[in-house]
Amino acid sequence: MRKAVIAAAALSLVALGAAPANAVDKVNSKRLRDAVTVNGILGHERVLQRIAGQHGGTRASGTSGYAASAAYVRDTLAAAGYRVSEQEFTFPFFRELAPPTLAQLAPAPAGYATRTFDFSGSGDVTGTVVPTTDVQVPAPATPGVTSGCEAADFTPAGAAPAVALIQRGSCTFGTKVSNAVAAGYDAVVIFNEGQPGRTDLLSGDLGKVFGIPVVGLSYADGAALVTATQAGAVTARVTTSTFADETAKTSNVFAETPGGDPDKVLVVGAHLDSVIEGPGINDNGSGVATNLEIAEQLAALKVRPRQKIRFAFWGAEEAGLLGSEHYVATLPGADLARIFANLNFDMLGSPNYVRFVYDGDGSQTPVSGPPGSGEIERVFTDYFAGQGLATEPREFNGRSDYGPFIAVGIPAGGIFSGAEGKKTEAQATVYGGTAGAAYDACYHQACDTINNLNPKALAELSDAAAHAVYTLAMTRTGFFPDGSLRATAARSMPKARHGMHPAR
Numbered sequence: 001m002r003k004a005v006i007a008a009a010a011l012s013l014v015a016l017g018a019a020p021a022n023a024v025d026k027v028n029s030k031r032l033r034d035a036v037t038v039n040g041i042l043g044h045e046r047v048l049q050r051i052a053g054q055h056g057g058t059r060a061s062g063t064s065g066y067a068a069s070a071a072y073v074r075d076t077l078a079a080a081g082y083r084v085s086e087q088e089f090t091f092p093f094f095r096e097l098a099p100p101t102l103a104q105l106a107p108a109p110a111g112y113a114t115r116t117f118d119f120s121g122s123g124d125v126t127g128t129v130v131p132t133t134d135v136q137v138p139a140p141a142t143p144g145v146t147s148g149c150e151a152a153d154f155t156p157a158g159a160a161p162a163v164a165l166i167q168r169g170s171c172t173f174g175t176k177v178s179n180a181v182a183a184g185y186d187a188v189v190i191f192n193e194g195q196p197g198r199t200d201l202l203s204g205d206l207g208k209v210f211g212i213p214v215v216g217l218s219y220a221d222g223a224a225l226v227t228a229t230q231a232g233a234v235t236a237r238v239t240t241s242t243f244a245d246e247t248a249k250t251s252n253v254f255a256e257t258p259g260g261d262p263d264k265v266l267v268v269g270a271h272l273d274s275v276i277e278g279p280g281i282n283d284n285g286s287g288v289a290t291n292l293e294i295a296e297q298l299a300a301l302k303v304r305p306r307q308k309i310r311f312a313f314w315g316a317e318e319a320g321l322l323g324s325e326h327y328v329a330t331l332p333g334a335d336l337a338r339i340f341a342n343l344n345f346d347m348l349g350s351p352n353y354v355r356f357v358y359d360g361d362g363s364q365t366p367v368s369g370p371p372g373s374g375e376i377e378r379v380f381t382d383y384f385a386g387q388g389l390a391t392e393p394r395e396f397n398g399r400s401d402y403g404p405f406i407a408v409g410i411p412a413g414g415i416f417s418g419a420e421g422k423k424t425e426a427q428a429t430v431y432g433g434t435a436g437a438a439y440d441a442c443y444h445q446a447c448d449t450i451n452n453l454n455p456k457a458l459a460e461l462s463d464a465a466a467h468a469v470y471t472l473a474m475t476r477t478g479f480f481p482d483g484s485l486r487a488t489a490a491r492s493m494p495k496a497r498h499g500m501h502p503a504r
Contacts, residue, residue: 126161128161157185357415
């Protein structure tokens with residue numbers, strides 16, 4: 001899951017306010033909730049774990065592990081009686097093959113902790129370190145350093161190998177590197193800017209493939225290198241080992257209920273890919289397995305939904321929501337207008353979990369979803385309140401696969417158990433667990449395995465997911481004053497707002 005850390009706000013055990021007259025119906029989902037079990041979810045998770053183990057420890061889009069995961073999802077849903085389809089698309093794929101190195105060789109040897117930027121080229125470069133002409137050491141009080149943003153910031157490199165030293169700041173990493181390449185540099189080092197929150201070891205996404213090594217530094221190490229160059233020539237060695245392909249292929253997988261009103265489609269999504277670094281059994285095997293279990297049990301119970309349900313398993317979410325963006329951007333307008341809501345389930349089994357609910361009406365966070373999103377939020381908060389379970393609002397920050405849907409005016413909602421953010425003392429009092437520890441200490445790491453799941457979180461959140469799917473699939477009442485379940489007319493897709501390029 002691509003997501004920013006959001007500080008938790010107020011805790012509540014009660015539903016938010018009085019529901020409007022046209023809120024969705026109260027639907028009894030107990031039969032489906034009883035059928036959806038943690039054992040069923042874990043059965044799918046074990047298969048995903050085995051797939052990752054057979055394919056180099058990853059299920060990332062563009063790898064054989066993803067292809068095997070997609071085949072498993074297709075076969076499972078077809079066996080359950082769904083109409084299954086697949087949508088292939090191309091995307092930029094990047095993989096680091098070996099850790100990078102950055103070492104000062106002269107005038108005095110020194111080693112530096114470093115990271116490879118996504119879409120860096122491979123290489124082994126030894127050359128003179130040349131800072132841009134506008135680095136600011138010490139750092140200014142507020143962000144906005146323009147280092148590397150203009151071609152004139154670079155002293156032209158000569159015939160001998162040279163390494164550009166650039167400070168993070170007001171333009172994208174890709175712009176900085178493009179200007180360095182144009183000035184003749186053979187490798188690039190980008191160090192953090194230096195303000196609070198911008199001091200740690202830096203890495204990021206260049207947005208396109210470059211042919212030279214590009215690595216990151218902390219502010220302290222970058223400032224030390226800048227200071228060293230002011231005293232005389234500094235020679236450094238930079239090494240990277242990477243693979244990149246701007247036209248790699250991956251796919252989205254879809255499964256539709258045979259019945260249900262085709263003019264009122266509920267899209268229930270979860271991203272199928274992991275990061276390269278690990279098997280992704282919580283992020284997002286937990287959402288995938290939950291949706292598979294819900295789909296199987298809906299079929300086994302012979303539920304006849306009033307609305308058509310389309311289960312969606314997105315590719316390349318970890319590369320920047322690319323699967324869901326491709327789907328929304330390429331769907332014909334008439335088909336887009338038939339989608340009345342999107343439910344998104346991304347991370348439901350975090351070990352140190354909180355029951356986050358996306359704040360559809362924006363009453364407790366800065367951003368609201370499109371009209372109807374507040375009603376979806378209340379489906380979750382009313383359900384949890386009825387179970388005596390606390391919930392906490394989560395901002396619609398556009399960092400998971402609901403993003404492309406809300407961008408075109410489709411109501412959305414979902415739940416989330418937490419990622420790399422730290423649990424507060426207040427949250428630990430309400431939810432249990434460990435204050436000061438990450439919700440998921442294995443987020444985006446190799447340890448995100450079958451042992452990285454909290455069965456209690458899966459039980460509580462999968463029941464809520466099943467309840468929401470059943471409620472929106474069976475309700476007679478709509479989101480809007482005329483009782484309509486249909487979304488407002490889709491607007492043209494704006495430029496992506498997600499976190500693929502942490503660019504400045």
